[in-house]
Amino acid sequence: MTASAEQPLLAIDAVGKRFGGVIALDDVSFSVGAHSVVGLIGPNGSGKTTLLNVINGVFAADHGEVRLSGIRIDRKRSCELAATGLTRTFQAARVFRTLAVRQNLFIPLLHQSALDRTAASARANELLELVGLTKHAESIASEISGGQQRLLEFARALVSRPRLVLMDEPFAGVHPQIKTLLVRCIRDSVAREGTSFIIVSHEVPDLVAMSDFMVCLVEGRTAATGSPATVIQNERVIEGYLGRA
Amino acid sequence: MNAVSSAPILKIANVVAGYTAGHPVLRGVNLIAQPGHITGVLGPNGAGKSTLLRAIAGFLQPSSGRIVLGDEDIAALPPHRHMERRIALLPQGRSTFPELTVAENIELGGWTMRGDRARLRQAVEAMFARYPHLRALRDRPAGSLSGGQQRAVEIARLVIGDPKVLLIDEPSVGLSPIVAAQVYRELEALKAEGRTILLVDQDVRAAIKIADYAYVLSSGRNDIEGDRSAFEGDLGVMVRRWLGV
Amino acid sequence: MLSLFFLPSSDNGSTRLRRLLVWLALSIALIVYGVVGRQLFLLSTLSTVFLYVVLTQAWNILGGYGGYLNFGMVTFFGVGAYTSAVLFQYFELSPFLTAPVAGLASAVLGVLIGIPTLRIRGAYFALVTMIITFAVQTLVLDMPVTQGALGVYLQPVRLSPLGVEQLFYFLFLGCAVAVTALVYAIEHSNFGWALIAIREDEDAAEIVGVRTVEVKWIANAVAAFIAGVVGGLYAQRIMYIEPSGTFAFDISLNVVLMAVVGGAGTWQGPLIGAPLVLLVADMLRVTVTSEVNRAIFSVIVILIALFIPGGVMGVWTRWRRRHKPKTVEAPS
Amino acid sequence: GREALAQQQPIVIGGTLGLTGSFAEPSADYKVVYQRWLDEVNEKGGLLGRPVKMIIYNDESTPTVAQSLYSRLLDQDQVDLVLAPYTTFIGGAIVPIVLSHQKLLFNGGFVGINIFKHAKGSIIGSYTYQEPDYTRGLFELIKGLPEDKRPKRVAIFAAQNPFPIVVRDGVGGVGGALNFAKAAGMSVVLNEQYPPNTTDFTGLVQKAKEANADMLLELGLPNDSLQVARTVKQQGYKPLIFCTCGSQVTTLSAWPKLGSAADGVIGTTISWPSQGYAGLTELADAFKKRGDDTLPTYAIVGYAILQVIEQAVDGAKTLNQGALKAYVHSHEFKTVAGNFRYQDDGTPVFSQVVLQYIKGKNQVVWPKDAQTAALVTPMP
Amino acid sequence: MLDRLAFIITDGILLGLIYAIAGLGLSLVLGIMGIVNVAHSAFIMLGSFFAFELFRRLGLDPIISFFLAMPVFFLLGTIVYRALLTRIERVSQSQGLVAMFGLMVLIENLSTIAWTTDTRVITAAYTNASLVLGSLYIAQVKLIAGALALVLTLLFWAFLRFTLIGRAIRAMGQNRDAALSVGIDVRRLSAVVFGLGIACAGAAGVALAMVFPFSPNTQIQWLAWAFLVVILGGLGSVANTLIAGLIIGLLQSLSTAFLPFDYVYLVLYVLLAVILVLRREGLTLVVKRAI
């Protein structure tokens, strides 16, 4: 388990979810401590996205519990969770298409009534700079490239200084150089702001390098949990996911 | 420069294209694809790679320049006429028909065979034989699949049309390592069948590994280009150069 | 629940003020005309314009900013009219007093209707709102309190013809200004942004923290309230209401038409669209007195809808974007 | 001569009609007779030696549009005489505007006993019967039938529209089919109303049939009445009396097209050529061209109101509205709708014709003095 | 009692079939092209006048006109598509809707000029006749119209379900770009879809003209019925449209028999509200897309 002895930030306990005949999640349990990055891996269709969806209230779990700081959240609406500091990115980028890039970053701030405008603008600019979108700040979001839209989502998830961020393949389609910036940014957030992350990614080496803890799902079940090094050595993970090189 | 001397199958000369009049995204791109080769198109986010593929596939009308397939200029051809010439696009992002089943999705990939239903049915079965992991998903609506599963369906839908020239935009995004490796093997297999592939990929390492020749775009212009050895030799330097750091 | 605050804007203050001044001058001119104008016909035409400005602005909140195309605005309007009329019929309360109650009744209906319908998106929502008008009309026809098909008569206002026209002129002008101000405020507040986010991608908005359900309900209820209030006043103006005219589908259609012509999703759109549509329709009506006038009008409508995307405001913003040098921010 | 006439300031008569929208069908009939009258009167040398001009706007069957157009007619166009639009709910909306301009409203367009009463004689009508009396002639006719041919059990269908409801209920306990039926000792076995947009009446007719009603009153609009008549035929339902006592539908051009379903159906109208009113036969002839044996009631009342205007202006020799009002209320008018004497509320004294459509022709079956055929009962 | 029930059910089914085809074209065009064709009822009305003119001038039986209407209106639909719809597809939804309304008003007014607003009826040999079974009277004309409606519905259903073009039509509605890239000529296919929708409206108009009176300005009442069917049935599914039509028809005949007639419509609206609360897109179960 994660190092912290006290209550974990997020506790997932025996969560199950099925779609008709498809068992997408079967008894998944693990927890995420404060200031930590959890890497979530697993073959296609193993339930990673579904798990994120359950955590942030897009789907209701069939059974099991999800707790954020000890409070049950698995029946809460996503917008309420966002207000308590839980944000996410999507596997297929979903930006607000006719809004300018900068305006996209303001949307997550709408529910923060104590908004300091200059601070918000500064934060937005800082993130735009990070993901290399500064010169596109006033462009309409639908008019930037697919990869740039994913970067915009990345920025949008972090702009409200959340406690916990769920990221669904943030590095997919992102240029290697920017990817290293993103990784650094995630590390910075953990270190400086105490943000925690659950990151789904198929780019295992990067994930191994940045995660404190790793979970591998296979067919909706937790195949392995533990430190990244042990997880990627796990026989079942290699068998079902990584393949033998 | 180009080592192979046979006549190029696809030739892009001085293409200028964009989404709004007066704001070109591609500002004079030149590119040659040799038959039976994999030609990589690389570059940072927003460089215009997808735009280039979309222009070749007919979704964008170049305002000047030529796109020559064999010996026909196809620049002004509407997108649906490309399949008749056996040139096909796998677009970036999701592009399944979400409410049709996987089998129906794949079947429609063979639209050009619609005159011969028996042959089409056989071809669909052949696809399930070729991608056995899709067989279990056969009758599921494509929209309910996981991200990676959808990508796999798209690839099958592309291949069933039996194209000679494949324009592939980020094939491995969202695929787990095993499947991604399969996809790259598949691309090589397609090449071995004598098909020509234009491959856009952010996974530079993987792309370089299978590409015979690669172009780098930046800001809608040709930057550097070279064959595999040129890139493998000094990848780090190259990457840094494209970014203009 | 939803606190209101204003977001940073990219417009600089002085140009915005200058643009506002134009509208301010226009309202002052209208006020002056209301005092000195003696042409009943013009006064009455203008008050109809104001009435439609109010309805179109109300529609604009959810339809323009939120992207939910309500093709049943007349439902709220009619319910407001009936509420006032019925209160007059049974309690002799003047619609001038009961207009807010009419608004409340409409707002309640708006929330009730909103529960099942605001989950529905796109064209399907437009269909459902059209049908709701028929449903409410049927209800009114069948209910004894509304006197069914017979309708309700109200008492004439005891004023000279000019006085009556002036009264409604100022009432509707006042409503139009107030509602426009409200829409302006919404456009520049987090509430408006939330609506826009809903229009763009509702799932993403919800997940990013926008309380989509509440925002839509409130928008719908506010629109219903506004339409209900003017509906109540309208009942007094027309003095006889009955179900088929009060719930006439044409009103719903006009509202959308005006928003589209002016530019949906902008606070200026209704201010431009309502007079434009009414004046063109009126002009055609008096110049081409046969039924051909509607045919000509419909051709104009088709042409505008097809060839002027974003309405007048759309043309204007595109023109500005093209003619104003893009201010590129220097990277810090 | 004509030249001199043309030079004079014309007298302007203004009004609206719903040339498009729900009331376009009757409005079109009005338009025809307005034009006919206008040609005739100018041919004769106009009114008061001045040419006559008419401004008829299209109110799109919408009350708000009508309101704004009447404001325009009164303010901008400064019309001398005002004609009412078609139908009660448009008319009701413009009455206050017209009256507040101290104008008389010459009303060939709508019935509405309440509106007339409110206006205290300033609305001059040409419908010779108002809603409560729509079925009066029919019940008078029934009274005259031999005992064994008199129906006992009535079924009523009424459209959910202001005027059919009053036709059924009467006003303040006076008139109305329900009261007439009670007075005639009949029992109402079915009393249903149907919403606008009703498409199918099979179930409703079936109900009347099952209730053993031997008299069916259809109080509705043209569309509905046609369909009810057809359904009655299809369901093999043969009451003693079947009257379409709402819109005067048996005189419309579509009626003969119903084929055998049209036969035996009873309807009412204002007047009929067999009554010998001057000009009525010519009017009927003009409409014959449009379809066999059709003389829309709208044409009669529309033409009649203009005859009233013509005779009043000629008689009072002024356009002064007060003088015209006094003249109208104290004189008799010879119109195609009959010889009018006005009551205090501005409506003419009751007169009506009951028609039965027999073998492809409308026959007058009541009143006796204009009768052209005997009532056929039960329905063929 | 039993024959009463039999009457209610046959009447409801026949009525339902007629309602179903009134909504079929609308559902198709909306479900696949995302366009609310509010001019649908205007095309229905044109269909009625098509039958009317053929009947009046050539004495052609409406049954024949029904089958003639399909190709004629298909052609009309493709022409309208080329002239108008290709642009409507490019503007925002609200603008598209407004344009379609403009089209509806235009057709209505041009028809008024052509045919006046008089109410029309078509009376063929069988119109006033009935099939008598004991005490049961079934109007022959309704039987015929119902049968025609059923034929039309089945044709559509089979077309969309069993042909590859049908599948391509559905695919096109779900992802236009992807359809283009597999080689589907989306413009042409859209013209086909719209043509089919209008063909359906025209044929429905003929069937309606056999049974009901019509005139250019009362066409809009059919819009309300078509909407009702589409909302209940959901978008783009022929089978569900048919079921929705039947439900509405049966509900109408049932509630007519047991309730005051003016409540019939309330019953329908209540049903609609219940359906919308229970499942938001009518009877059609739309796949919830993965996020």
Ligand SMILES: Nc1ncnc2c1ncn2[C@@H]1O[C@H](COP(=O)(O)OP(=O)(O)OP(=O)(O)O)[C@@H](O)[C@H]1O
């Ligand atoms: N809305 C849905 N309806 C039906 N089945 C679904 C739905 N969403 C997901 N599934 C199924 O649930 C399983 C888990 O899907 P999920 O999207 O969570 O996978 P994943 O681990 O994110 O895969 P990938 O790496 O490909 O994105 C898959 O079999 C998928 O087909």
Ligand SMILES: Nc1ncnc2c1ncn2[C@@H]1O[C@H](COP(=O)(O)OP(=O)(O)OP(=O)(O)O)[C@@H](O)[C@H]1O
């Ligand atoms: N739909 C659009 N409308 C207008 N401009 C666009 C549109 N799509 C892309 N662009 C512009 O074209 C540029 C290049 O986009 P493109 O999608 O071709 O990039 P890319 O090289 O594929 O990037 P990525 O690797 O991020 O997918 C973008 O930066 C953007 O400015």
Ligand SMILES: [Mg+2]
């Ligand atoms: Mg996933």
Ligand SMILES: [Mg+2]
């Ligand atoms: Mg790209």
